[in-house]
Amino acid sequence: MIVLGIETSCDETAAAIVRRFDDKSDNQRAGQGEILSNIVLSQIEDHAAYGGVVPEIAARAHVEALDGIIKRAMLEANVTFEQLDGVAATSGPGLIGGVLIGLMSAKAIAAVHNIPLIAVNHLEGHALTARLTNDAPFPHLLLLVSGGHSQILLVKGVSDYERWGTTIDDALGEAFDKTAKLLGLPYPGGPEVEKAAKNGDPKRFDFPRSMKGRDGYDFSFSGLKSAVRREAEKTAPLSDTDVNDLCASFQAAICDILADRINKALLAFKQRFPHLDSPQLIVAGGVASNQAIRATLYAILQKHEAELIAPPIALCTDNGAMIAWAGAERLALGLTDPLNTTARPRWPLDSNAEAKIGFGR
Numbered sequence: 178m179i180v181l182g183i184e185t186s187c188d189e190t191a192a193a194i195v196r197r198f199d200d201k202s203d204n205q206r207a208g209q210g211e212i213l214s215n216i217v218l219s220q221i222e223d224h225a226a227y228g229g230v231v232p233e234i235a236a237r238a239h240v241e242a243l244d245g246i247i248k249r250a251m252l253e254a255n256v257t258f259e260q261l262d263g264v265a266a267t268s269g270p271g272l273i274g275g276v277l278i279g280l281m282s283a284k285a286i287a288a289v290h291n292i293p294l295i296a297v298n299h300l301e302g303h304a305l306t307a308r309l310t311n312d313a314p315f316p317h318l319l320l321l322v323s324g325g326h327s328q329i330l331l332v333k334g335v336s337d338y339e340r341w342g343t344t345i346d347d348a349l350g351e352a353f354d355k356t357a358k359l360l361g362l363p364y365p366g367g368p369e370v371e372k373a374a375k376n377g378d379p380k381r382f383d384f385p386r387s388m389k390g391r392d393g394y395d396f397s398f399s400g401l402k403s404a405v406r407r408e409a410e411k412t413a414p415l416s417d418t419d420v421n422d423l424c425a426s427f428q429a430a431i432c433d434i435l436a437d438r439i440n441k442a443l444l445a446f447k448q449r450f451p452h453l454d455s456p457q458l459i460v461a462g463g464v465a466s467n468q469a470i471r472a473t474l475y476a477i478l479q480k481h482e483a484e485l486i487a488p489p490i491a492l493c494t495d496n497g498a499m500i501a502w503a504g505a506e507r508l509a510l511g512l513t514d515p516l517n518t519t520a521r522p523r524w525p526l527d528s529n530a531e532a533k534i535g536f537g538r
């Protein structure tokens with residue numbers, strides 16, 4: 178099947194065409210996917226002057242750009258509307274203005290061409306990306322770390338998630354962005370902090386490792402951000418070396434916290450699924466593009482004889498392919514949505530399942 182995916186929940190206007198090979202086809206690729214096109218227009222320049230995404234500016238930019246982006250995605254994939262088996266759009270969570278624009282466009286295409294609409298949870302888009310890129314089987318653990326979320330989830334199937342842990346304050350991407358901002362680094366801060374950290378001393382500042390050693394799988398990052406602010410104020414005026422050291426020490430604390438939480442989650446996962454030869458952890462969301470974080474996770478997983486799956490960076494940050502793919506996976510299970518589906522600014526990933534909090538608490 179061929180699905181068009183539309184993503185407009187934040188500051189990327191994106192559309193993509195993805196093919197999912199039929200489950201019944203004797204093709205070896207049954208159930209696997211292929212990206213036929215993936216067009217992402219970033220609005221970073223529109224928001225940079227404000228140091229963050231301005232919802233009204235984002236919505237207007239989506240309106241201006243979206244039809245052109247969809248046309249480009251269709252053209253590059255060499256696909257006509259008649260060839261589409263479905264159209265998927267992010268229908269939450271995210272900035273409501275942007276979500277409405279993508280969802281309404283998808284509804285119009287579905288209505289005019291008489292094809293199914295798939296209303297995709299943006300987080301499920303991030304979550305299922307590793308099945309597109311690496312054919313990851315269920316069940317697996319998922320570390321979802323993005324601009325708005327930081328969660329550890331058990332993924333049992335499409336639309337079947339158990340949330341084990343979440344942040345009790347800032348999301349990890351938000352912590353990176355706020356730390357960058359207070360150090361005078363440009364938006365979006367994640368990649369800038371990572372770059373600065375490469376030249377810094379991770380041991381110079383001893384920042385708190387919140388939640389480390391605690392029961393459960395929750396995160397907390399706001400204390401860390403405040404600690405960076407205090408040290409920055411004490412050290413000011415900041416030289417390049419100071420900024421590099423602050424970033425390196427901040428990132429080292431993050432890596433330690435993630436290591437602690439994932440270590441615990443993997444132990445619980447292995448206890449629950451003892452028959453799995455090689456448990457898998459998927460890391461997804463924009464922060465998953467951070468190489469220091471990937472290296473930390475990789476080291477822990479080796480210790481557990483587990484496998485780390487990290488999609489390519491371009492598919493970790495927001496894109497249309499992840500939405501098209503989640504749409505295709507849902508469509509293959511008959512999970513389509515009526516044309517009166519509403520946009521949902523808040524939409525937890527585990528809302529379809531019973532909200533079970535994991536082990537150990």
Ligand code: ATP
Pocket residue numbers: 186187270271299303322323324325326349350351353354365366367368371462463464465466467468493494495
């Ligand atoms: P959500 O998916 O929760 O709705 P979002 O879509 O805005 O939020 P993503 O696009 O998945 O989030 O990720 C963007 C976030 O990832 C930003 O906070 C950005 O700073 C962060 N990020 C991107 N690259 C890196 C990096 N190399 N290191 C750390 N953080 C990064």
Ligand code: MG
Pocket residue numbers: 187188189495
């Ligand atoms: Mg973004």
Ligand code: FE
Pocket residue numbers: 299303323324462463494495
């Ligand atoms: Fe995202």
